Amino acid sequence: MVKLTDIAAKLDMSLTTISRALNNYSTVSLKTRDLVKKTAKEMGYVPNRMARNLAMKKSHLISLVYDDYNETISYQSFTFEVISGIRRYFGNTPYDLIMVPENKRGKNRESLKNISLSRGVDGLFIVGIRTDDSYIDEIKEDFMPVVCIDYPLNGKRISYVESDNIKGCRLAIDYLVSLGHKDIAFINGHNLAAVSPVRFEGYKTALEENGIPFNRELTINSDYTEDGGYRAAKSLLEEKREFSALFVASDLMAVGAIMAIKETNLRVPEDIAVIGFDDLFFAEHSHLGLTTVRQHKFEMGYQGAKLLHRIIEQPDYIPRKRKIDVELIIRGSA
Amino acid sequence: MVKLTDIAAKLDMSLTTISRALNNYSTVSLKTRDLVKKTAKEMGYVPNRMARNLAMKKSHLISLVYDDYNETISYQSFTFEVISGIRRYFGNTPYDLIMVPENKRGKNRESLKNISLSRGVDGLFIVGIRTDDSYIDEIKEDFMPVVCIDYPLNGKRISYVESDNIKGCRLAIDYLVSLGHKDIAFINGHNLAAVSPVRFEGYKTALEENGIPFNRELTINSDYTEDGGYRAAKSLLEEKREFSALFVASDLMAVGAIMAIKETNLRVPEDIAVIGFDDLFFAEHSHLGLTTVRQHKFEMGYQGAKLLHRIIEQPDYIPRKRKIDVELIIRGSA
DNA sequence: AAATGTAATGCAAGCGCTTTGAAAATATTG
DNA sequence: CAATATTTTCAAAGCGCTTGCATTACATTT
Numbered sequence: 112m113v114k115l116t117d118i119a120a121k122l123d124m125s126l127t128t129i130s131r132a133l134n135n136y137s138t139v140s141l142k143t144r145d146l147v148k149k150t151a152k153e154m155g156y157v158p159n160r161m162a163r164n165l166a167m168k169k170s171h172l173i174s175l176v177y178d179d180y181n182e183t184i185s186y187q188s189f190t191f192e193v194i195s196g197i198r199r200y201f202g203n204t205p206y207d208l209i210m211v212p213e214n215k216r217g218k219n220r221e222s223l224k225n226i227s228l229s230r231g232v233d234g235l236f237i238v239g240i241r242t243d244d245s246y247i248d249e250i251k252e253d254f255m256p257v258v259c260i261d262y263p264l265n266g267k268r269i270s271y272v273e274s275d276n277i278k279g280c281r282l283a284i285d286y287l288v289s290l291g292h293k294d295i296a297f298i299n300g301h302n303l304a305a306v307s308p309v310r311f312e313g314y315k316t317a318l319e320e321n322g323i324p325f326n327r328e329l330t331i332n333s334d335y336t337e338d339g340g341y342r343a344a345k346s347l348l349e350e351k352r353e354f355s356a357l358f359v360a361s362d363l364m365a366v367g368a369i370m371a372i373k374e375t376n377l378r379v380p381e382d383i384a385v386i387g388f389d390d391l392f393f394a395e396h397s398h399l400g401l402t403t404v405r406q407h408k409f410e411m412g413y414q415g416a417k418l419l420h421r422i423i424e425q426p427d428y429i430p431r432k433r434k435i436d437v438e439l440i441i442r443g444s445a
Numbered sequence: 446m447v448k449l450t451d452i453a454a455k456l457d458m459s460l461t462t463i464s465r466a467l468n469n470y471s472t473v474s475l476k477t478r479d480l481v482k483k484t485a486k487e488m489g490y491v492p493n494r495m496a497r498n499l500a501m502k503k504s505h506l507i508s509l510v511y512d513d514y515n516e517t518i519s520y521q522s523f524t525f526e527v528i529s530g531i532r533r534y535f536g537n538t539p540y541d542l543i544m545v546p547e548n549k550r551g552k553n554r555e556s557l558k559n560i561s562l563s564r565g566v567d568g569l570f571i572v573g574i575r576t577d578d579s580y581i582d583e584i585k586e587d588f589m590p591v592v593c594i595d596y597p598l599n600g601k602r603i604s605y606v607e608s609d610n611i612k613g614c615r616l617a618i619d620y621l622v623s624l625g626h627k628d629i630a631f632i633n634g635h636n637l638a639a640v641s642p643v644r645f646e647g648y649k650t651a652l653e654e655n656g657i658p659f660n661r662e663l664t665i666n667s668d669y670t671e672d673g674g675y676r677a678a679k680s681l682l683e684e685k686r687e688f689s690a691l692f693v694a695s696d697l698m699a700v701g702a703i704m705a706i707k708e709t710n711l712r713v714p715e716d717i718a719v720i721g722f723d724d725l726f727f728a729e730h731s732h733l734g735l736t737t738v739r740q741h742k743f744e745m746g747y748q749g750a751k752l753l754h755r756i757i758e759q760p761d762y763i764p765r766k767r768k769i770d771v772e773l774i775i776r777g778s779a
Numbered sequence: 780a781a782a783t784g785t786a787a788t789g790c791a792a793g794c795g796c797t798t799t800g801a802a803a804a805t806a807t808t809g
Numbered sequence: 810c811a812a813t814a815t816t817t818t819c820a821a822a823g824c825g826c827t828t829g830c831a832t833t834a835c836a837t838t839t
Binding site (some may be wrong): 458459460461462466472474475477496498499500501502 | 786787788789790791793794795796
């Protein structure tokens with residue numbers, strides 16, 4: 112591995128000059144800079160980032176935190192797309208991403224703060240954190256720049272990105288109402304996801320805006336899994352709640368719900384119209400095509416990355432959350 | 446940030462002793478070790494990995510290389526699961542994963558070698574590399590430990606993991622034959638994926654083993670996309686090839702193919718039986734349920750990680766490829 | 780008690796880079 | 810041409826840690 116001193120020796124210059132030349136300091140004459148760069152290239156010089164990091168106390172590393180153990184396909188494909196957006200953004204910066212695999216879910220895992228400080232990362236990007244996660248208290252300490260997806264956390268160097276969930280609910284409900292539905296049931300996810308209460312509010316508000324009284328009996332909480340959606344719909348149907356439309360807080364649950372509806376010998380959308388949330392790939396392919404509220408996941412990642420980048424590089428920047436637009440994708444289920 | 450010298454000062458010991466104590470050197474008395482550890486904890490000491498890396502010339506970093514720009518859902522969900530496997534394995538080791546986002550696909554991107562040497566990573570894990578990728582020549586230089594998924598590369602410190610594609614094809618063909626099919630068409634992916642020729646061979650061999658002559662007219666190459674599968678099936682059907690079963694080299698293409706078949710007013714599986722490859726999530730949900738060859742993606746990642754770990758830590762270890770078992774998942778399409 | 784062996788600790792160099800403050804070389808001015 | 814300003818270069822310290830070698834402290838043997 113050729114290093115700066117090797118180049119210095121060969122060119123009979125000082126180490127300092129070599130370093131400065133390669134870093135394009137204007138205090139090094141252009142001629143020298145060119146010569147140094149050329150020689151460095153010829154000698155196959157590759158800068159040692161570990162040394163550089165140590166000297167500069169800056170790693171150009173973003174720690175990407177997400178949870179593998181949530182194995183639903185929703186979460187996976189959502190996460191993957193968000194990460195793609197993050198990668199795309201940072202692809203045009205000197206930052207790389209680092210992932211610290213957790214060895215155990217829950218207790219005994221190392222503190223996020225320690226891991227991060229130890230690697231000297233410059234910022235944290237957190238996808239899919241749950242309300243009961245112990246990391247949250249650590250993050251609140253504001254020990255370094257953080258951006259979360261779908262979790263409202265604020266601080267001097269902390270912010271987040273979320274879909275416009277309220278709008279998403281309104282789009283869905285408005286559309287159902289425009290189709291003539293009045294009795295609209297709602298299957299929500301569990302409250303470990305910060306978006307759940309928001310979507311609940313969105314559902315409720317949208318109903319009221321349409322002059323439809325909210326009926327608690329038409330709502331039920333589930334767990335964002337397919338089976339959960341199935342069971343929720345099943346119980347809604349068995350208890351003979353009167354409803355002609357069903358709004359489901361995730362596509363995966365919607366798929367389960369549709370299965371339950373069909374098992375009850377009802378037709379979708381004729382007897383019960385169904386709208387999901389997410390627009391995952393299979394929404395398009397599942398059965399008859401799922402009408403759903405599309406989240407722009409890639410964009411969430413991209414904008415989040417941009418935000419984080421800014422927080423890191425502009426110490427006096429006051430971060431504000433980003434809200435990403437959603438749209439209603441009309442297919443066969445409603 | 447408290448550092449070793451701070452602890453040394455407080456305890457009035459030498460820096461060396463502190464370092465050794467924390468690293469559990471037996472040359473430090475147990476009593477001292479305990480004292481040092483306790484004090485370190487009290488003082489909130491967090492080791493600085495940048496400094497440590499520099500001193501030890503070892504980063505405990507694995508570079509994870511994959512390509513975002515391949516946006517098919519197949520690739521995405523395959524990749525995500527492989528990565529989960531990798532993360533799970535390394536979760537029980539001191540290694541972290543680093544991802545270097547590419548800013549541009551293809552030319553102008555930095556050399557893999559430079560990036561890797563620069564960050565001082567200890568090994569490379571490569572998912573989804575294509576046969577025309579410029580990285581391949583670099584990898585062959587054997588400049589550091591590498592494990593690929595689905596790409597046959599060998600070297601002193603290079604190996605790979607693949608599904609048992611031959612077996613997968615045999616399972617599919619045998620099953621179709623057992624159902625009475627004799628004319629079995631095959632839609633393959635493009636040859637930029639190293640697995641394609643293998644699956645082609647597998648298909649051909651399996652036919653022969655069943656005493657069915659190979660008929661080139663019943664095979665067609667496509668591109669692993671849904672639309673590609675659609676077009677391939679369409680052209681097969683339009684040219685009036687005689688076949689009662691269709692084996693498709695990926696689930697995504699199979700979904701497209703089924704769409705084409707239905708458009709031609711043929712039924713699946715009554716008129717044409719279809720078997721896919723991968724067993725992605727939507728195989729279970731698409732239409733009638735796709736019969737398919739399941740790849741154990743998580744396991745591929747896990748075993749690959751284990752292999753890479755070994756190559757890194759045992760310099761004289763001679764790496765051998767890992768072949769991961771596959772299984773036939775029978776659903777409604779065949 | 781001297782000689783020897785062993786366990787515990789410390790000194791100092793080094794990992795490869797950045798950066799401050801000073802010096803040397805060159806250019807500008809009256 | 811001396812005096813001043815400007816450009817270019819360099820020596821050395823430091824980033825926080827590991828580690829080979831030397832040293833000291835203590836235990837064992839004769």
